[in-house]
Amino acid sequence: MESYVTTNGEGTVAASGGIAASSRLRGGRKWIGALKDFSFALPALVFMGAFLYYPLAYSIYISFTNWNMTRPVKKFVGADNYTRLLTSADFYQSLKVTMVYTVLDVAFTLGIGLLLALLFNVANSKLYAFMRGVIFMPYYISMVIAAMVFTWIYNGQYGLLNYIMGLLGLDGVNWLVNPATVIPALVAVSVWKGAGFAMILFIAGMRGIPQEYYEAAAIDGAGRAQQFRHITLPLLSPMTLFLLITTFISSMQVFQSIDVMTNGGPLQASNAIVYWIYTMAFSEFKTGRASALVIILFVIILLLTLLQWAVGRKKVHYEG
Numbered sequence: 019m020e021s022y023v024t025t026n027g028e029g030t031v032a033a034s035g036g037i038a039a040s041s042r043l044r045g046g047r048k049w050i051g052a053l054k055d056f057s058f059a060l061p062a063l064v065f066m067g068a069f070l071y072y073p074l075a076y077s078i079y080i081s082f083t084n085w086n087m088t089r090p091v092k093k094f095v096g097a098d099n100y101t102r103l104l105t106s107a108d109f110y111q112s113l114k115v116t117m118v119y120t121v122l123d124v125a126f127t128l129g130i131g132l133l134l135a136l137l138f139n140v141a142n143s144k145l146y147a148f149m150r151g152v153i154f155m156p157y158y159i160s161m162v163i164a165a166m167v168f169t170w171i172y173n174g175q176y177g178l179l180n181y182i183m184g185l186l187g188l189d190g191v192n193w194l195v196n197p198a199t200v201i202p203a204l205v206a207v208s209v210w211k212g213a214g215f216a217m218i219l220f221i222a223g224m225r226g227i228p229q230e231y232y233e234a235a236a237i238d239g240a241g242r243a244q245q246f247r248h249i250t251l252p253l254l255s256p257m258t259l260f261l262l263i264t265t266f267i268s269s270m271q272v273f274q275s276i277d278v279m280t281n282g283g284p285l286q287a288s289n290a291i292v293y294w295i296y297t298m299a300f301s302e303f304k305t306g307r308a309s310a311l312v313i314i315l316f317v318i319i320l321l322l323t324l325l326q327w328a329v330g331r332k333k334v335h336y337e338g
Contacts, residue, residue, distance in 0.1 A: 074316075081310035087303040099310035108286075108294075109311075113318075115201070116290045120269040122205045123212075127265055128258065130209060131216025136246075139221050150221070154214035161211065165278035168207045169194070172279075194280055197287035204288060207275050212268075216261055223257035224250065259330040263323055270319050291315050 081099055083092040103109050134153060140146040156164065171178045172193035180190035193203040227250065235245050273292040276282060282289035282297065291311065299308035 077309045077312050080306055081313050083306045085306040085309075087299075087305050092306070095306070099307045100314070103307065103311055103314060111286060112289050112291050112294045115286075115288060116270060116272070116292075119201055119205060119272055119288075119290060120266060122201065123208045123269040123272075124262065124265045126205060126209045127212045127216055128261055130213040131261070132220050132254075134213060134217040135220035135224060138217065139224050141225075150214075150218070154218055156211045157215045159211065161207075161274040162278055164207055164211055165275045168203075168210075168275075169279050172203055195284055197284055200280055200284065200288045204272070204275050204279065207279075208269070208272070212265065216265070219257055219261060220254065223254045227253045255330075255334040259327075259334055262330065263326055266326065267319060267323060270315070270322075 080092070082094055082096060084095045084098075085092040138146050138150050138153070174180060174190060174192035174195060177190075177193075179193070183190055191199055193199050231249050231253075232245055235249060240248070271292050272290050273296065276288050276290055276293045277296070280288040282293050292315070295308050295311050295315070298304050298311065
């Protein structure tokens with residue numbers, strides 16, 4: 019079917035003008051709508067710009083200077099701060115301390131959290147709910163308070179831990195004075211605080227797995243161990259990846275427990291990078307070099323996080 023529309027020249031011009039005006043009106047409304055949406059995000063953007071992006075950009079600038087807090091003058095020195103740090107044995111010692119602490123903290127926090135989740139994943143039980151609350155409670159305790167309490171527990175002469183070891187016929191240990199035991203002692207504090215949080219998230223992940231999978235596996239003759247390996251672990255992988263990345267980032271920035279319990283000692287055995295940044299900036303007043311160390315740590319964390327994400331997401335299984 020063909021249709022024909024005839025009109026005079028004036029009508030055609032008027033119609034074209036009306037369509038153009040309508041198009042401009044719709045464009046104006048879209049622009050106003052986009053501006054309104056942006057206005058809602060503007061306070062958050064201003065806050066992030068003032069307290070996140072500006073300090074980061076200013077730190078990058080300072081890292082290329084020789085600024086010392088005792089002197090107001092900043093002299094541009096190029097990559098000298100980075101060169102000195104990356105060729106320093108102290109940097110690699112501090113990086114080693116940080117990585118050892120991080121690996122132990124991540125492994126034990128996630129491992130113990132998963133074991134506790136398997137143990138206390140019981141619905142409709144007041145006793146188990148109470149126990150989950152008790153285990154989760156340390157997560158809300160300040161790290162400073164926890165570190166002060168554990169400092170007394172680890173005391174070599176009259177600490178609670180050595181007293182219990184004495185009752186068992188074991189020799190006491192100077193936990194925070196011996197370079198071989200100081201990192202495990204610090205990791206234990208972090209695991210005590212963080213394992214309950216990992217447990218809660220793992221329980222949430224387990225309860226999101228449909229029971230039909232376990233019933234079908236049981237019908238096919240799969241035991242509890244096989245069900246855990248082939249159903250629970252794969253379907254917990256999204257939660258595991260989330261906990262892995264967040265715990266890794268937190269562990270790489272360990273500071274408060276070291277500041278309260280060891281001050282980086284003994285013999286620099288617990289001198290993690292963030293604590294070294296603090297002493298370099300506020301004890302030695304080498305602000306420029308400390309800023310360079312901040313940027314190096316930022317790059318290391320970013321690259322390792324991206325690596326974990328790239329490797330981990332290939333093994334993540336989403337239900338459905």
